[in-house]
């Protein structure tokens with residue numbers, strides 16, 4: 001029986017992955033290890049918390065004793081590692097937190113796997129979930145492939161790049177079976193409202209300014225979170241050991257166009273006059289080191305594993321807005337407390 005440790009399972013993508021594995025693989029035990037930082041929320045998993053094949057452990061991936069104890073307690077056979085500090089703006093103000101969690105935390109998990117699986121490396125998999133930001137920024141043309149040279153610019157992407165290198169080093173040096181996927185920007189239910197799409201949805205609901213960084217012509221490639229979880233399931237089961245898979249939506253949007261689309265869809269859903277929310281758009285100071293464009297070539301995972309996004313952007317965005325409108329209590333909960341202080345500091349000028 002597989003006993004899979006999913007780290008960061010109370011976060012945005014992690015909760016979607018936990019839900020998928022608990023529901024689609026009843027013969028596996030899913031152990032969710034999460035420190036419940038500001039970004040981790042057990043409300044995200046209410047629907048599976050009593051499932052017989054699910055366990056939650058509040059623990060910190062930087063703490064070797066806690067991680068080792070969880071490996072021993074459950075006889076962990078595989079790891080899907082998502083726990084991380086994930087917000088670029090926070091990494092600019094607090095880079096050390098990103099080194100400690102994303103680099104030291106990842107190496108602490110790798111050490112546990114190295115020690116606990118010793119003599120049986122062929123029977124176990126360490127799957128590391130990473131980001132397209134490790135590749136740096138694109139100009140107007142081109143796509144990131146698995147061969148693109150690493151060129152991270154923010155403390156966040158530098159820490160993720162470093163963790164990717166450590167995962168490959170443990171594969172090459174110790175023979176641990178590893179796989180890495182690098183995904184583009186996700187969106188969907190339970191997305192923390194410090195990130196572009198949920199922040200704009202929340203501010204439109206509350207008639208607050210919509211802060212667009214710089215000239216607004218920065219481009220991201222958006223993927224519905226459930227399609228990322230499907231891809232992770234496939235890579236976990238069928239990915240080639242030691243390989244990397246890029247995951248993306250073939251769905252590029254300039255930030256300003258995306259914000260205008262959100263304004264239009266939300267005016268319709270909220271019964272507001274067309275053009276109402278557009279008036280909230282406010283250009284603000286740019287993000288330092290802001291990467292101009294990300295876009296993923298997801299050809300390899302499509303050719304080798306048969307994956308392609310299942311949800312169109314129109315469908316996914318509409319479902320996402322509906323989810324946020326139906327879950328205002330969740331939004332209010334996560335935007336109170338510490339987040340309110342972060343917001344006031346980050347957006348002090350508007």
Ligand code: NAD
Nearest residue numbers: 008010011012013035036037039040060061083084086186
């Ligand atoms: P998130 O910030 O929503 O969730 C991170 C989770 O990790 C939280 O539940 C948090 O409590 C937990 N965590 C943080 N530090 C921890 C620690 N020291 N010990 C244990 N748990 C800890 O992040 P997300 O957006 O869901 O991203 C998940 C992963 O996917 C990250 O590794 C991120 O780099 C990667 N990724 C994210 C995106 C995206 O668009 N959000 C895209 C590609 C890759």
Ligand code: DAU
Nearest residue numbers: 086087088131132133184185194195196211212213218255
């Ligand atoms: O590409 C994958 C990455 O996508 C993940 O690895 C990260 O964890 C995730 O946070 C995300 O990083 P981005 O920096 O691309 O996402 P964010 O939502 O912070 O910003 C998206 C774009 O919108 C970016 O160009 C900055 C811009 N932006 C963001 C915010 C929060 C604004 O213009 N205004 C804002 O208030």
